[in-house]
Structure formats: structure tokens, C-alpha cells
Amino acid sequence: MRSPKSGFASTTSLRPLLAKELAEIASGRALWTMLLLVCPLIGYSFVQAVSLYSEASVAALQSPAAAATLSPLDGILVPTFGSFYVAVTLLFPFVAIRVLGQEKESGALRLLLQLPYRSSTLILVKLAAVLAAWAVASIPALSALAVWVILGGHLAAPETANLLLGHSLYGLLVGSIALFAATISDSSATAAIVALAATIGSWVLDFTLAGRSGLSAWIAQLSLTQTLRSFEQGLLSAGLVLGILAVVGGFAALSSVWLPPGIPMRAKFARSLLCALLTFAALGLATQVRTSLDVTEDRRNSFAPADQELLATLRLPLVITVNLAPEDPRYIDLRRNVLGKLERAMPNVSIVLAGSRQDVGGASDTYGQIEYVYGGRSDMSRSTSPREVLPLLYALAGAQPPAAMPGAEYPGYPLVANADATLLWFFCCLPLLIALAWWRSRKPPTVKSLAFEGGQP
Amino acid sequence: MELLRAADLTKRYGEDAAIAGVTFEAAAGEVLGIVGPNGAGKTTLLETLAGLIAADSGGVFWLGVALPPSRRKAAMFYLPDGIRPYQDRFTIQVLKFFANVYRRSTAEIARAVAALELQPVLRKRVSALSKGYNRRLLLAIGLLAPQPVLLMDEPFDGFDLRQTRSIIEVLRKSAGDGRTFILAVHQLTDAERVCDRFLLLAGGQIRGIGSLRELRKQTGIPQGSLEEIFLALT
Numbered sequence: 305m306r307s308p309k310s311g312f313a314s315t316t317s318l319r320p321l322l323a324k325e326l327a328e329i330a331s332g333r334a335l336w337t338m339l340l341l342v343c344p345l346i347g348y349s350f351v352q353a354v355s356l357y358s359e360a361s362v363a364a365l366q367s368p369a370a371a372a373t374l375s376p377l378d379g380i381l382v383p384t385f386g387s388f389y390v391a392v393t394l395l396f397p398f399v400a401i402r403v404l405g406q407e408k409e410s411g412a413l414r415l416l417l418q419l420p421y422r423s424s425t426l427i428l429v430k431l432a433a434v435l436a437a438w439a440v441a442s443i444p445a446l447s448a449l450a451v452w453v454i455l456g457g458h459l460a461a462p463e464t465a466n467l468l469l470g471h472s473l474y475g476l477l478v479g480s481i482a483l484f485a486a487t488i489s490d491s492s493a494t495a496a497i498v499a500l501a502a503t504i505g506s507w508v509l510d511f512t513l514a515g516r517s518g519l520s521a522w523i524a525q526l527s528l529t530q531t532l533r534s535f536e537q538g539l540l541s542a543g544l545v546l547g548i549l550a551v552v553g554g555f556a557a558l559s560s561v562w563l564p565p566g567i568p569m570r571a572k573f574a575r576s577l578l579c580a581l582l583t584f585a586a587l588g589l590a591t592q593v594r595t596s597l598d599v600t601e602d603r604r605n606s607f608a609p610a611d612q613e614l615l616a617t618l619r620l621p622l623v624i625t626v627n628l629a630p631e632d633p634r635y636i637d638l639r640r641n642v643l644g645k646l647e648r649a650m651p652n653v654s655i656v657l658a659g660s661r662q663d664v665g666g667a668s669d670t671y672g673q674i675e676y677v678y679g680g681r682s683d684m685s686r687s688t689s690p691r692e693v694l695p696l697l698y699a700l701a702g703a704q705p706p707a708a709m710p711g712a713e714y715p716g717y718p719l720v721a722n723a724d725a726t727l728l729w730f731f732c733c734l735p736l737l738i739a740l741a742w743w744r745s746r747k748p749p750t751v752k753s754l755a756f757e758g759g760q761p
Numbered sequence: 762m763e764l765l766r767a768a769d770l771t772k773r774y775g776e777d778a779a780i781a782g783v784t785f786e787a788a789a790g791e792v793l794g795i796v797g798p799n800g801a802g803k804t805t806l807l808e809t810l811a812g813l814i815a816a817d818s819g820g821v822f823w824l825g826v827a828l829p830p831s832r833r834k835a836a837m838f839y840l841p842d843g844i845r846p847y848q849d850r851f852t853i854q855v856l857k858f859f860a861n862v863y864r865r866s867t868a869e870i871a872r873a874v875a876a877l878e879l880q881p882v883l884r885k886r887v888s889a890l891s892k893g894y895n896r897r898l899l900l901a902i903g904l905l906a907p908q909p910v911l912l913m914d915e916p917f918d919g920f921d922l923r924q925t926r927s928i929i930e931v932l933r934k935s936a937g938d939g940r941t942f943i944l945a946v947h948q949l950t951d952a953e954r955v956c957d958r959f960l961l962l963a964g965g966q967i968r969g970i971g972s973l974r975e976l977r978k979q980t981g982i983p984q985g986s987l988e989e990i991f992l993a994l995t
Contacts, residue, residue: 320861324847331849411844414813415902418834419862566812566830748851748884 316420318429325403325433334402335437336742338395340735342388343444347730349387350448353380354455354723361718371716375602377463380452382536385471388445389532392438392475393507397499399437400482403430405492417564424560430483431476431556438475442468444734451726458717460601463538470535473548477528478503480555487559503528538600543593550590554583596648602714607645610706611694615649618678618701622646625656625675627668634672638688645690676700763825764789764941765836765910770819772809779805780965783819789909792932792942794956796949796991802965803945804842807912810943811839838906840899842914842945848888852879852898855887859902873901876931892919900928910941917951929955953987963995 329335357379364370407413416426453459478499485498506528524530531548534541557579561572598605606612624643628635635657647653672686676693678700685696698705766786772779780802787793795803808814810821812830821828823836847855856879860870874880877897882890890898896919903911916932917925932942932955946952952959959976961969969976969990977985980993 316862317864320858323861324858327850327854328847406848407846410846410848411841412846414839414841414844415846415859417813418811418838418906419859420834566815568815749853750884 318421318425321419321421321426321429322432325429326436328406329399329403329433329437330745332399332402332406334399335440336738338391338399338441339443339738341395342391342441343730343734343738345387345391346384346444346448347727347734350380350384350451350730351723351727353383354452354457354721358720358722361720364716364718365720368715371718372602372714374716374718375600375604375714376452376458376717377460377467377536377538377600380457381449381459381464381467384448385445385467388442388471389474392441392471392478393503393528394500396438396441396475396478397482397485397503398496399441400434400479401486401492401495401499403433403437404483404486405489405495408486408490409492414565422560423563424557427483427487427556427559427563431480431552434479434483435472435476438472438479441475442471444730445471447729447734451723451729455719455721455723455726457719457721462599463601466538466540466599467535469540469545470532473545473552474528474531476552477531477548480552480559484555484559484562487562534596537605538598539596539605540599541596543590543595546593547587547590550583550586553586554579557583594647598648602716605645605648607649607690607694608708610709611690612649614698614703614706615646616651618697618703619651620679620701621652621654622650622697623654623656623677625658625677627658627670627673627675630657634688638674641688642690642693762788764791764823766822766825767806767810768820768822770806770809770821771817772805772814773817778965780809780962783962783965783967785960785967785970787910787941787943789941790936790939791958792936792944792956793958793960794952795943795945795960795962796952796956796987797947797962797995799947801947801962803947803962804914805965806962807839807914807943807945808841811837811912813839834908836908837910837912838903838908839912840903840914840916842918844899845887845890845895846899846902848886850887851883852885852887852890852894853883855898856883856901856905860905863905863907865905869905873904876904876934877901878927893921893924896920897928900931904931904935909939910943911935912943912945914945915947916944917946917948925951925954949986949988949991959987961991961994968994 357374357376360374360379361371364374404413407416417423421429449459449464481502482495482499485502486492486495489495489498506526509524509527510529531544534544558576561567561575561579603609607615624646626635626638626643628638643653643655647655674685674687676683676685676696678697679702681700683696683700685692687693695705763786766784768784770783771781783802783806785793795806797803805814809816810833812833815830821833828836847858850858856870856874859865874883877900879894879897879901882894882898885894887895887898896916900913900916903913917928920928929951932944936942936957944952944956946956953973958972959970960967961976969979971979973987973990976987976990976994977983980990982989982993985993
């Protein structure tokens with residue numbers, strides 16, 4: 305007599321499940337269609353970016369100061385991957401939905417759920433397949449980087465890797481939302497509507513609530529598009545990475561709750577509430593992680609190396625009270641040029657935002673003032689430039705401003721190149737290779753299956 | 762010897778009871794047929810047993826010990842009716858996936874392929890299979906699954922008489938090896954050919970349970986067919 309546990313190893317191999325998920329994605333049309341659509345999109349963006357970069361480089365070749373402003377991160381990488389971002393937002397949900405939607409519609413899910421895997425395992429493996437699909441979908445964008453190098457362009461490894469990390473996390477985020485949408489929807493069409501409502505809704509949030517303060521600003525922070533900004537600016541923020549992973553984990557957990565059909569609705573809602581609470585708690589903790597790294601080659605998110613070294617030695621608490629509304633352009637300048645850099649350079653910085661929207665009209669005399677308190681001494685300024693703020697801080701700390709370090713300047717990477725010929729790659733060669741790979745993937749299996757045809761191993 | 766017992770299983774959809782107070786047991790190596798017209802609650806009963814639908818009340822017991830829904834998949838494997846799994850994949854790939862999950866050998870896959878005569882369609886996509894071959898593929902998956910109890914919804918749907926007899930032979934052989942089958946069948950002649958005992962279901966309630974001989978005795982129709990007995994009881 306067989307017991308209920310016979311035939312079920314305590315640890316069932318994940319390999320067949322992962323192989324099945326990858327094969328399922330490859331056998332569907334969604335991924336290949338997305339790849340074919342992405343090729344011209346990426347190609348056009350890349351060629352346009354190279355053209356603009358070249359125009360700027362013509363003048364920069366004559367002037368080192370102008371050359372220093374030319375960074376491939378801003379000029380090539382961000383615009384090229386920007387079009388990939390659009391494709392991931394609009395097309396990738398269809399790819400991600402397929403990993404579950406097809407099984408739901410064909411009834412295969414009822415077989416899958418009986419396999420010796422937990423629901424959470426099934427979802428995590430599907431999420432891994434979604435990430436693999438994102439990696440395949442990024443081939444045209446990655447090929448653009450290779451083309452850039454072939455043209456003689458410069459790529460800085462840390463900032464390129466950071467941007468790729470940001471896009472992969474964004475892809476994973478969109479994938480997890482789409483997977484959750486597929487879990488709770490009866491059909492792929494409904495799931496697509498739900499997923500696109502989330503991704504396109506993010507754009508709407510971003511546009512309509514930009515520059516607002518208070519609750520609106522907080523809601524705007526939930527926009528998916530916010531996730532990429534730091535990475536595009538060359539910042540690797542631990543809090544942001546953890547926050548994205550927390551949300552991805554939250555959607556994965558919700559999908560695991562809603563996947564098995566044999567659980568009463570009340571229990572599913574209770575577990576969902578718990579998942580949501582845990583996700584919000586994790587998100588809250590992630591926002592408290594302030595550690596971030598400036599991975600740009602031009603160190604745009606940091607002060608000059610000599611200043612960085614000196615500021616790191618100022619260990620007393622620095623309290624900065626800013627009398628500016630959050631939507632005030634001066635505050636945005638101050639945040640980018642001074643506050644963010646100080647938070648990364650100094651060990652103990654607190655920022656108090658004292659201004660509000662009502663003060664913008666000039667009703668208060670103190671509006672625009674920024675107070676710096678360090679070591680029991682304080683000073684006031686209205687400047688948003690580090691050239692004025694840093695000497696003020698050094699004076700408060702009783703430190704001598706450091707001498708500039710020679711040779712630390714960013715040289716810039718001007719390049720005059722014509723990328724028009726590469727359109728052939730993006731519009732013809734790469735799509736042809738993709739079509740060929742698609743055709744190959746649809747060929748029936750051969751050698752191994754022969755063993756079964758005679759009924760003998 | 763009782764292997765599996767369902768006790769007082771009830772599932773309601775709103776005011777309507779799809780199944781109400783269903784109680785029965787199945788022994789090892791037995792083929793139990795759940796017989797009833799369309800809408801009798803056969804599929805609901807199988808899915809409730811498999812843990813794919815949450816029962817409103819009642820329980821399932823394995824060798825006398827309560828078997829919660831989360832552990833049912835270790836004891837039972839359910840083959841639903843009307844599904845066509847992984848349509849874009851080839852038949853051999855689908856078989857190998859399930860075989861690999863359950864760590865079945867190449868020889869075991871080959872035996873299942875031979876038993877169900879799937880050789881001609883191994884390199885066909887599942888979407889291109891006829892209804893009969895799709896049904897055989899499902900049955901092959903069921904044979905590769907290691908669970909002691911196999912639940913099957915309308916296993917003979919899509920087969921002609923000769924094919925049905927061939928499949929019955931496969932099921933009987935597997936039952937002879939000690940595996941238990943619980944089949945939901947609406948074709949009474951098919952059920953009569955393959956099942957050891959019958960659970961007659963109508964309107965979600967059991968109208969009779971037992972072997973053909975016991976049911977004949979119960980209805981007082983000594984030479985009655987299953988069809989006549991069913992009509993007498995429902």
C-alpha cells in the first residue's frame with residue numbers, strides 16, 4: 305500500500321519546472337513579437353542619440369571645458385534604454401502574463417497545481433522565467449551598447465551596470481505586477497487590462513502630480529517611473545533597490561496567495577492583507593536606508609574628491625533647515641547640487657523642510673533661507689550652489705577649505721560618429737536573426753524522442 | 762481495505778448545493794465509478810476531493826487519518842475533463858516534463874507511450890492533437906504520476922468503442938498493480954465495463970452505492986443493467 309507521501313521526494317528538483325517555464329515563454333509569440341518590435345524602436349533611438357551626441361562633440365573637440373560635459377551615460381545610454389523602458393512598460397506585461405495566462409486558459413494550471421511544488425515555488429520560478437524573458441528582450445538594447453563601442457564610443461562599466469540593474473529591476477517590477485494580474489484574472493485579456501492600468505497609470509500619476517507636495521508628492525513617489533530616475537542619474541541607492549525588491553516580493557506573495565483555487569476567499573483576503581502589511585513595512589524600512597553610491601565616472605552626484613574627503617571627517621550632526629516649498633525649483637536645485645551630495649558625503653546629516661506652498665508667494669521674509677547648524681554653531685544662506693555652501697560649512701566646522709586635487713577632472717568623451725549605417729543592423733539583420741531563432745525554436749524535437757517511438761527506451 | 766474515505770462532503774454555490782453530504786470510500790486497487798447525468802455534481806466532487814475546490818463542509822480521510830486539502834496532491838492526482846495542456850509544446854516535451862518532475866525513467870515514459878499508443882503523435886504539438894490523442898496524453902500523464910489514487914473526469918470521452926476497450930485494459934492493468942481509480946463517467950455502458958463499484962449521483966446527492974450485484978439487490982432488479990438501476994434510483 306502506497307502512503308500519500310510515496311513518490312514525493314522531500315526536495316523535488318526545480319530544474320524541470322524552470323526548463324518548462326523557459327520553454328513555455330520561448331514557444332509563445334509574445335516574446336518574439338516584442339523582440340521584433342523593440343529592434344527598430346531601440347535602433348531609431350540609438351541613431352538619434354548618436355547623431356545629437358556627435359553634433360555636440362564637434363564643438364567639444366575644440367574645448368576641454370565643453371568636452372567635460374559630454375557623458376555617454378546621458379548622451380547615449382539613457383536615451384537608448386529610454387525607448388526600451390517604453391517597450392517594457394507597454395509590451396512586457398503581455399510576455400509576463402503568458403507565463404500563467406496560457407496555463408489558466410488551457411486548464412494546464414489544474415495539473416501544475418497538483419505537482420509537488422508549493423504555490424510560492426511555482427510563482428518564484430515563473431518570476432525567474434519572467435526575468436529571463438526580460439534579459440532576452442533586452443538583447444537589442446545590449447546590442448546598441450556593443451555598436452556604440454564599435455563606433456569608438458566610451459562606456460564606463462559601473463554606470464552602465466548600474467543602469468542595467470535599474471532596468472532589470474523595473475522589468476522585474478512590471479513582470480511581478482503582470483503575474484499578479486494574471487493570477488487574479490480569468491483571462492489573459494483581463495490580466496493585460498489590469499497590468500496596463502498599473503503601468504500606464506503610473507505615467508499618469510507622474511505627469512499629473514509632478515512638482516506637488518504633501519500627499520500628492522507621496523502618491524507620485526509610488527509611480528513606477530520613479531524607480532528608474534536614480535539609476536539614470538548614476539546613483540545606486542540601497543533603499544531604492546530594497547524598496548523595489550520589497551514590492552516585487554509583495555506582488556509575488558500576493559500571487560502565491562491567489563494562485564491555488566482550493567482556499568476559501570475569506571482566507572485569501574486575510575493572507576493578502578497580511579502580505580500587504582508586510583510589504584508596506586518592508587517598504588517603510590527600505591525608505592530608511594539612506595546609503596547610496598555615486599557610480600558615475602564624472603562624479604556628478606558628489607563634490608570634488610578633496611571636499612568629499614574632508615566632509616567625511618566632519619562627524620558631528622549637521623542640521624539643515626530649508627525654508628523652501630518642495631516644488632520650488634530652488635529646492636530642487638539645492639537637493640540635487642548640495643543636499644543629496646552632503647547626505648552621501650557626511651555621516652550625520654538631518655534635513656528639515658520648513659517651507660510650504662503658501663510661502664511661495666513671498667508672504668514670509670524667511671522664505672528662501674537655509675539654516676546650517678553644525679557643532680553648536682549656525683549660519684544662514686540662500687544659495688543653492690556648493691561653491692557658497694561648502695565654505696560656509698567649513699567655516700562652521702572650523703576647517704580649512706581643501707586644495708583642489710590635480711588630475712581629478714572628468715575629461716568627457718566627445719565622439720563624432722555617424723551611426724546611420726547601423727540602422728541596417730536594427731531594422732534588418734537583428735530582426736532576421738530573431739526570426740531565425742523563432743523558427744528554430746518551433747522545430748519539433750528530434751534525436752531524444754526517437755527512443756520512445758518504438759515503445760522501447 | 763479502505764484506502765480513501767470522503768465524509769459528508771458538501772459544496773454550495775450560493776443557494777444551490779453542487780454536492781450535498783457525499784460519503785463514500787474506495788479501496789486500494791479498486792475502480793470506482795461516479796455515475797450521473799450532466800450537472801449531477803461529478804466534476805465538483807472530484808475537484809473537491811483533489812483539493813482544487815474548497816468544500817463548505819465534510820472531510821477526506823486517508824487510511825482513517827484526516828487528509829487536509831494541502832496534502833491531497835500527495836495522495837491523489839486529478840485529470841480534469843476538457844483541458845489541453847501546454848498547447849504550443851510537443852507531446853513528447855509535455856510527457857517528459859511530468860516524467861522529470863516525478864523522476865520517472867526513460868523506460869517508464871516509453872511504457873506509458875506504448876500502452877497508450879502515443880507514438881504517432883510524439884512530435885506533434887498538443888494543439889494539433891485530436892480529442893482522442895489529447896485524452897491519451899492526459900492519461901499518460903496520469904500513469905506517470907506516482908499518486909496511489911487517480912481521479913479522472915470523463916476518461917472515455919472522445920474514444921470510439923475499440924479505443925475505449927483498449928483504455929479500459931490499461932486502467933484495469935494499473936488497478937491490478939494496486940492503484941485506485943475514481944472515474945466520473947456519464948456513459949453508463951462504459952462505466953459498467955470498467956468499474957468495480959458505482960456511486961450513483963444525481964442533483965449532488967448519492968442515490969446508490971455498491972457493486973452492480975449490490976445495486977441490483979438494492980433496487981430489486983435481478984438482471985438489470987446499470988442504466989436500468991440508475992433510472993430506478995433517480
